[in-house]
Amino acid sequence: MAIKTYREALNEALREEMRRDDRVLLLGEDIGVFEGAYKVTAGLLAEFGDRRVKDMPIAEAVIAGTAIGAAMLGLRPVAEMMTVNFLLLAMDMVVNHAAKLHYMFGGQTTVPLVIRTPGGGGHQLAAQHSQTLDVYFAHVPGLKVVAPATPADAKGLLKASIRDENPVIFLENLALYNTRGEVPDGEYLVPIGKAAISRPGNDLTIVGWSRTAPMALEAANRLAAAGIDAEVIDLRSLRPADWETVAASVRKTTRAIVVEEGWLSFGPGAEVVARIQDLAFDYLDAPVQRIAGAEVPAPYAKSLERVSLPSADDIVRAAQRMLPRRRAA
Amino acid sequence: MGSMTEPAAVKTRRTPRPLDVDLGGAELRAICETMVLSRALDERMWLLNRQGRAHFTISCQGHEAAQVGTAAALRRGEDITLPYYRDLGVVLWMGMTPREVMLSFFARADDPNSGGRQMPNHWGHAGLRIISGSSPVGTQIPHAAGVALAAKIRHEPTVTAVYFGEGTTSEGDFHEGLNFAAIHRLPVIFVCENNGYAISVPRHKQMATATVAERAAAYGMPGIAVDGTDVLAVYRVMRRAVDRARSGQGPTLIDTRVHRFTPHSSDDDDRVYRPPEEVESARQQDPVEKFRRTLVQHDLLTTAQDHELRERVAAIVEDAVVFAEQSPLPAAADLTRHVFAESGRR
Numbered sequence: 062m063a064i065k066t067y068r069e070a071l072n073e074a075l076r077e078e079m080r081r082d083d084r085v086l087l088l089g090e091d092i093g094v095f096e097g098a099y100k101v102t103a104g105l106l107a108e109f110g111d112r113r114v115k116d117m118p119i120a121e122a123v124i125a126g127t128a129i130g131a132a133m134l135g136l137r138p139v140a141e142m143m144t145v146n147f148l149l150l151a152m153d154m155v156v157n158h159a160a161k162l163h164y165m166f167g168g169q170t171t172v173p174l175v176i177r178t179p180g181g182g183g184h185q186l187a188a189q190h191s192q193t194l195d196v197y198f199a200h201v202p203g204l205k206v207v208a209p210a211t212p213a214d215a216k217g218l219l220k221a222s223i224r225d226e227n228p229v230i231f232l233e234n235l236a237l238y239n240t241r242g243e244v245p246d247g248e249y250l251v252p253i254g255k256a257a258i259s260r261p262g263n264d265l266t267i268v269g270w271s272r273t274a275p276m277a278l279e280a281a282n283r284l285a286a287a288g289i290d291a292e293v294i295d296l297r298s299l300r301p302a303d304w305e306t307v308a309a310s311v312r313k314t315t316r317a318i319v320v321e322e323g324w325l326s327f328g329p330g331a332e333v334v335a336r337i338q339d340l341a342f343d344y345l346d347a348p349v350q351r352i353a354g355a356e357v358p359a360p361y362a363k364s365l366e367r368v369s370l371p372s373a374d375d376i377v378r379a380a381q382r383m384l385p386r387r388r389a390a
Numbered sequence: 391m392g393s394m395t396e397p398a399a400v401k402t403r404r405t406p407r408p409l410d411v412d413l414g415g416a417e418l419r420a421i422c423e424t425m426v427l428s429r430a431l432d433e434r435m436w437l438l439n440r441q442g443r444a445h446f447t448i449s450c451q452g453h454e455a456a457q458v459g460t461a462a463a464l465r466r467g468e469d470i471t472l473p474y475y476r477d478l479g480v481v482l483w484m485g486m487t488p489r490e491v492m493l494s495f496f497a498r499a500d501d502p503n504s505g506g507r508q509m510p511n512h513w514g515h516a517g518l519r520i521i522s523g524s525s526p527v528g529t530q531i532p533h534a535a536g537v538a539l540a541a542k543i544r545h546e547p548t549v550t551a552v553y554f555g556e557g558t559t560s561e562g563d564f565h566e567g568l569n570f571a572a573i574h575r576l577p578v579i580f581v582c583e584n585n586g587y588a589i590s591v592p593r594h595k596q597m598a599t600a601t602v603a604e605r606a607a608a609y610g611m612p613g614i615a616v617d618g619t620d621v622l623a624v625y626r627v628m629r630r631a632v633d634r635a636r637s638g639q640g641p642t643l644i645d646t647r648v649h650r651f652t653p654h655s656s657d658d659d660d661r662v663y664r665p666p667e668e669v670e671s672a673r674q675q676d677p678v679e680k681f682r683r684t685l686v687q688h689d690l691l692t693t694a695q696d697h698e699l700r701e702r703v704a705a706i707v708e709d710a711v712v713f714a715e716q717s718p719l720p721a722a723a724d725l726t727r728h729v730f731a732e733s734g735r736r
């Protein structure tokens with residue numbers, strides 16, 4: 062066990078899986094000598110050579126399509142999209158093909174590929190570089206959608222994704238790459254579809270994933286100082302999602318806040334609320350609160366960007382509204 | 391303007407070859423001034439970024455001749471440009487002011503490009519017929535085909551020029567856009583600023599062909615490769631392409647060979663993928679310096695004019711920086727402005 066960054070944990074997972082399985086192949090823009098726009102593929106060209114680490118032309122549809130073809134022929138491609146925003150150029154490959162080929166082929170072939178890509182805002186990269194598009198993928202049957210929040214999960218879930226027989230959209234987050242945490246050495250897998258209880262508590266459930274999971278934890282720690290004992294659930298994956306863990310928590314706490322980085326309308330947060338009311342309606346003491354990004358294309362100017370993103374402050378304020386008798390700091 | 395030195399050829403001159411362009415001395419000096427200004431503004435942007443006064447920049451340095459040489463063959467206020475993020479020289483020539491450039495760079499409320507919403511260098515100015523650029527590369531190419539189609543349908547004499555790098559020609563949008571434009575003989579010119587790199591990826595990993603120009607044959611349009619460090623060579627090629635487009639003969643692909651003097655952007659360190667000597671030797675072909683030398687050799691730029699030009703440019707840059715940096719940021723209350731059209735219809 063050692064302290065590592067989220068970025069290093071991803072790198073370790075790729076390296077270990079490439080050593081373990083010769084079929085694992087990396088495809089992406091600037092992933093070779095440049096080691097990826099966010100340096101996740103550091104050292105991999107040097108270790109595995111350009112037979113297995115391919116710098117691709119700027120053609121996202123070709124990256125995804127090539128990964129699909131290679132996966133059908135028995136390789137296990139891991140494609141890097143420079144950001145989720147550019148994955149939009151490959152949506153036909155992802156939605157019409159990766160997600161459906163196994164079904165349309167009557168189960169005769171699997172499509173075991175991973176598309177890794179960072180999303181999220183807050184870095185002054187504006188409208189076409191800062192989006193959180195989780196729902197676009199989570200909506201589609203046939204895709205697994207994984208969104209780790211911690212370095213340990215980044216490693217364990219990426220290894221599990223590479224070994225999965227299904228296409229996996231692996232959502233990283235720009236704001237998490239430099240975050241640090243304990244990462245188990247060697248063979249460490251986190252099963253896809255099992256949420257984590259990041260902090261146990263009794264008064265309130267806060268649900269997040271990816272960047273909003275640590276945000277929820279920060280809010281929970283501040284609320285604790287003010288006498289509110291929040292439980293934090295990190296979903297870890299959106300499809301499959303662990304609704305039972307969420308429902309069990311809400312049955313205990315009777316209150317919930319759902320926090321997401323993307324836009325509010327029709328986002329995964331709405332799905333979480335619907336599942337809570339399906340599975341725990343009788344236990345609720347208050348309407349479930351939702352916190353999300355402002356419904357605008359991400360602006361460049363810092364003065365605008367700052368007010369467009371959800372924050373721990375928003376969570377603390379929502380908790381105070383739900384539990385007015387116990388005032389938080 | 392640290393890279394500018396006195397032209398070495400002033401003293402030992404021979405009779406120079408005639409320039410062979412339909413431009414007078416004043417126009418040639420204006421082209422030179424726009425190139426010098428592009429370079430000076432760009433150098434200042436890097437400085438401001440490194441001083442922590444601005445978040446991001448991406449550079450035109452090394453591309454100035456390709457940019458100003460092509461733009462100079464267009465009609466201001468009538469022709470339409472779809473520049474990409476390096477095209478400071480294009481937008482300055484088409485009429486954007488240095489103050490406007492700096493307002494965008496500092497993301498100020500009065501930035502005419504986007505009111506501080508879009509990234510710097512993603513130019514868009516309706517009054518100047520400059521169409522807003524995008525971050526996903528190459529999307530401007532089909533847009534340009536559509537703009538040219540509209541001009542043709544409306545019987546407007548407008549020519550459209552669209553700009554992009556060679557790495558961008560790997561995207562489907564490039565191939566699909568050129569194909570469509572050629573089928574309908576649209577009045578559009580595709581200008582590739584071919585600097586040999588797409589961030590770190592060298593040209594030979596983007597295409598198996600030696601040039602971008604030769605791809606034009608596959609779509610049925612002329613494809614012309616030109617030395618993009620020679621502004622007049624670029625101008626001549628563009629001039630023919632513009633005449634062709636305006637007279638209804640259809641599109642042209644121009645492949646300008648240029649060098650990128652800087653890292654990809656202020657977020658990049660290019661030392662990991664190219665040796666510094668490569669950039670140093672490219673600087674021997676500095677397009678700005680080369681053109682100043684040409685004008686001096688042809689007695690089109692006297693020492694006094696040259697001096698005056700540099701002083702003017704330095705003052706313009708200083709004024710633009712001071713003006714823009716002092717101007718207000720967009721107000722948080724305006725966050726949702728422009729998500730939808732305010733009037734609902736046009």
Ligand SMILES: Cc1ncc(C[n+]2csc(CCOP(=O)(O)OP(=O)(O)O)c2C)c(N)n1
Nearest residue numbers: 119147525526527555556557558587588589
């Ligand atoms: C669709 C898309 N994929 C990837 C990127 C990331 N990216 C930004 S610039 C760039 C390189 C572009 O190279 P080129 O077209 O040669 O232009 P240059 O920057 O060299 O002028 C890349 C890959 C992007 N902006 N858009």
Ligand SMILES: [Mg+2]
Nearest residue numbers: 555556587588
């Ligand atoms: Mg290039």
